[in-house]
Amino acid sequence: MALTSARVRAVNAVFDAGSFAAAARRIGVTQSAVAQSVRELEGEFGVALFERHGANLIPTSLCRQLYGATSRMQAIETDALSILSQREELAGGELRVGLGNSMPGMALIAAFKQMYPKVQVAIEIGSWSAIVAAVVDQRVDIGMLPDVPADRRFRREICLEQRVVALCHPNHPLKKKPQVSIAELMRYPLVFRTRDSSTQRAVDRAFRAANLRPIPSIVVNTREGMLEAVANHLGIGFMWEHGSSRVDRIAKVPIVELDAESPECIFALAGKKGRLVELFFLANGAHSPPRE
DSSP states (O other), rough: OOHHHHHHHHHHHHHSSSSSHHHHHHHHHHHHHHHHHHHHHHHHHTOOOOOEEEEEEEHHHHHHHHHHHHHHHHHHHHHHHHHHHHHHHHHOOOEEEEESSSSTHHHHHHHHHHHHHEEEEEEEEEEEEHHHHHHHHTSSSSEEEOOOOTTTTTEEEEEEEOOOHHHTTTTTTTGSOOBBOHHHHHTTBBEHHHHOOOOHHHHHHHHTTTTTOOOOOOESSSSSHHHHHHTTTOEEEEEESOOOOOOTTOEEBBBBOSSSSSEEEEEOOOOOOHHHHHHHHHHHOOHHHHOO
């Protein structure tokens, strides 16, 4: 037994138009095709969908229930077809995206560009607080951050879950460990981010929970600065696990106290409208960020 989209369209067209002939004109097929679709559906399920009164077809109670359910399906199908046609029609435009971490944002943007190559994407990379402010001030259309606040101002959608890890040079003794504790990290020079970093807030919480008060050897205000400091043997750093695709002179080590994962979300102002914003959210739903 099959409730195909063709049969649904035929039944709903008869419901709306009141006859096979009018329904056929509405959906652009022959009258016999509409009648056959309705009769096959009635026969396969052993139900009556219409009562015949001369040339008119009156929906039964069951048909009215079916129409209520399937009309929503048709609306979804119409939206899906509209989105697919937009992909062909979209000839340009600019989408402004704010990233707290280069990854997984760049991977999602790459997937979006593959779908819509003619759209220009302007990228702003900054700290957690800078990207939240950029979304609120509408300097960017969409932001991508971990720990996006549960705020009615924002529409949010999870991209992936990730945790904060320690960073060391591949020649560092920590590289050989499957994981490291916060207390162990106190033995080494530490590289911290500034306080407006979501990474640093997570690290600070972990040290406070362990009743430890580390004094960093170096404080940097960018992720690139953190990566370069670690690559040049200046200390142990911290980063969201999938925050960078860089692998040269960097090794990631899980931290016992920071094993719980946090959601990384794309988000926009709740009232933010626009075709490109909607398409980016749809691209996120279709994209699976690479995991290590």
